[in-house]
Amino acid sequence: MRNLVGSLYRAGAFALIASGAFAGWSGTAARADTVCSAWLMESSRFMHVPFGSFMPDRDFIPGSNDPMHNIQSVDLPVNIGLIKCDKELILFDSGWKQQEYHKMTGTEHFTPLPDQLKFLGFKPEDVTKVVIGHGHWDHAGQLSDLPNATLYVQREELKAIEWALNYPNPHIRAVNTDPGGCNRTPACGYTPLTIEEIYGKVLKGKAVIVDGEAEIYPGVKIHPAFRAHTAGSQLLEVPTPIGKLVFGSDAYSSWEGIRDWMVANIQQTDSVQQFLAYEQCYKITGGYEHCITGHEPLSYTDKYPVTANSWVALNGGRMAELALAPGEKSRRPAQ
Amino acid sequence: MGGRAVQITRFSRGRVILLGAAIAALLGVVGVAAQRETSKAKTAQQKASLSASEAARLCIASYFCGRQAAAKLTAGAAEPRALTAEEEVYAESLWAVHSAAKAWAIDLDFAGLRYKIETRDAGKLGAKAQSLSTQFAAAESKARAIDAPPSMRLIHEKYLAAIQLYETAAGEMLKTAQDGDDRRLLVAQGMSQHAAEEMLRVGDVLWPGEYKPN
Numbered sequence: 001m002r003n004l005v006g007s008l009y010r011a012g013a014f015a016l017i018a019s020g021a022f023a024g025w026s027g028t029a030a031r032a033d034t035v036c037s038a039w040l041m042e043s044s045r046f047m048h049v050p051f052g053s054f055m056p057d058r059d060f061i062p063g064s065n066d067p068m069h070n071i072q073s074v075d076l077p078v079n080i081g082l083i084k085c086d087k088e089l090i091l092f093d094s095g096w097k098q099q100e101y102h103k104m105t106g107t108e109h110f111t112p113l114p115d116q117l118k119f120l121g122f123k124p125e126d127v128t129k130v131v132i133g134h135g136h137w138d139h140a141g142q143l144s145d146l147p148n149a150t151l152y153v154q155r156e157e158l159k160a161i162e163w164a165l166n167y168p169n170p171h172i173r174a175v176n177t178d179p180g181g182c183n184r185t186p187a188c189g190y191t192p193l194t195i196e197e198i199y200g201k202v203l204k205g206k207a208v209i210v211d212g213e214a215e216i217y218p219g220v221k222i223h224p225a226f227r228a229h230t231a232g233s234q235l236l237e238v239p240t241p242i243g244k245l246v247f248g249s250d251a252y253s254s255w256e257g258i259r260d261w262m263v264a265n266i267q268q269t270d271s272v273q274q275f276l277a278y279e280q281c282y283k284i285t286g287g288y289e290h291c292i293t294g295h296e297p298l299s300y301t302d303k304y305p306v307t308a309n310s311w312v313a314l315n316g317g318r319m320a321e322l323a324l325a326p327g328e329k330s331r332r333p334a335q
Numbered sequence: 336m337g338g339r340a341v342q343i344t345r346f347s348r349g350r351v352i353l354l355g356a357a358i359a360a361l362l363g364v365v366g367v368a369a370q371r372e373t374s375k376a377k378t379a380q381q382k383a384s385l386s387a388s389e390a391a392r393l394c395i396a397s398y399f400c401g402r403q404a405a406a407k408l409t410a411g412a413a414e415p416r417a418l419t420a421e422e423e424v425y426a427e428s429l430w431a432v433h434s435a436a437k438a439w440a441i442d443l444d445f446a447g448l449r450y451k452i453e454t455r456d457a458g459k460l461g462a463k464a465q466s467l468s469t470q471f472a473a474a475e476s477k478a479r480a481i482d483a484p485p486s487m488r489l490i491h492e493k494y495l496a497a498i499q500l501y502e503t504a505a506g507e508m509l510k511t512a513q514d515g516d517d518r519r520l521l522v523a524q525g526m527s528q529h530a531a532e533e534m535l536r537v538g539d540v541l542w543p544g545e546y547k548p549n
Contacts (some may be wrong), residue, residue, distance in 0.1 A: 150365055
């Protein structure tokens with residue numbers, strides 16, 4: 001009897017260990033197998049931006065035949081990433097809310113985010129998470145149009161805005177409009193409306209204040225890229241069937257910049273940190289092809305291959321299907 | 336008589352030739368002048384349109400849309416229209432209030448953010464809310480004292496309403512500090528968001544190009 005109990009006990013213990021090991025293995029397998037689908041949406045486009053103001057190394061030299069210096073101006077898309085992992089629908093950046101005042105910024109092809117989501121067969125209520133690469137108004141707008149989405153923003157970003165706002169020297173505390181504009185003014189780019197929307201998410205219990213690294217879904221990881229564009233910039237790593245993608249917002253605004261190792265959109269940027277953000281993408285993805293940028297002028301063309309599967313959607317704005325998980329249907333409209 | 340006639344005819348022929356040459360020369364001069372004027376006008380037109388597009392580029396290039404650049408931009412656009420001299424004076428007077436008010440608006444958000452995600456210190460929240468409420472009230476008084484031209488009365492009312500809304504929002508925040516009811520913060524945030532949108536609409540008329548892309 002004692003032997004029987006002992007045997008049962010040992011068998012039970014073995015079963016427990018075995019089941020635990022299986023659970024652990026299966027958990028690891030599930031994490032390793034997580035692949036997501038991803039799309040890119042053009043929230044709007046800044047038109048006729050002098051190339052040199054976006055990328056100083058590409059400034060225009062009249063009469064030059066050098067391909068690095070013979071382009072006078074470029075049109076910059078404002079890109080939003082849409083990521084679907086199983087039932088999770090995640091946005092990386094949220095574009096900006098177009099209003100009359102945007103006429104002065106040379107913006108065209110704007111479409112409200114809810115309409116873009118509907119175009120792809122989703123509803124704004126379906127969005128479960130929104131990760132903002134940083135809190136500037138062209139990347140963190142429209143949050144109140146995503147009622148169920150939890151916002152992910154770095155604590156460092158919020159701390160830096162508050163610090164700059166309360167700094168006594170006006171060179172530092174400029175809020176977009178002060179003489180001298182945005183360049184090198186750390187509080188610039190954060191309008192009251194943008195901050196209201198972030199604050200609204202916090203009050204509604206729909207915000208996670210991130211401190212550095214975070215995994216928001218198995219395999220979907222936030223990486224800090226502090227000062228690569230703003231104080232609390234962050235990247236998002238996404239596993240897909242074509243390999244890992246890393247969305248960079250303005251930590252890397254230009255894909256050519258990553259490829260050719262040149263800074264871009266450096267208003268509030270520590271350029272060394274921007275290069276380290278580039279390096280982070282090289283390390284995670286094994287190259288530069290899968291770095292998804294905030295404003296690359298070549299977006300939605302075959303010159304930026306990962307975005308080549310593209311089409312013109314609403315109001316002349318473009319979309320691209322970056323990767324499709326097994327079983328996920330294409331959202332590209334029939335030709 | 337016949338000889339005289341011949342003389343006259345000869346004389347007339349000579350004069351006619353001279354006159355014709357003079358007219359041709361004059362026409363030539365007029366033609367060249369007209370062409371130069373047309374060309375000048377075209378160049379001026381091209382220059383004007385270039386300067387408008389340059390201004391647009393400048394806005395984005397340097398992230399600085401100065402008022403002059405904005406005015407050049409609006410010259411070719413359907414709206415917003417250029418302000419009259421009287422309206423310009425009004426816009427500049429209100430700007431002094433507005434440039435401070437929008438920083439306070441963000442400060443108000445951060446008072447709430449700090450309370451919610453950092454300190455939970457009702458004392459600090461109350462002190463900040465009280466201070467901002469007083470500042471918004473002072474801003475409203477200053478704005479009210481500005482003489483708005485008739486064409487800007489509605490805009491002025493809209494602006495005053497936005498400032499009042501911020502003041503009320505700060506008051507709601509103060510109540511949270513007193514009774515600990517966080518729901519008031521959400522009410523206050525709704526007010527602030529509406530005020531922020533209204534201020535942007537006012538800015539579109541008075542300070543086009545107020546904000547720069549990032």
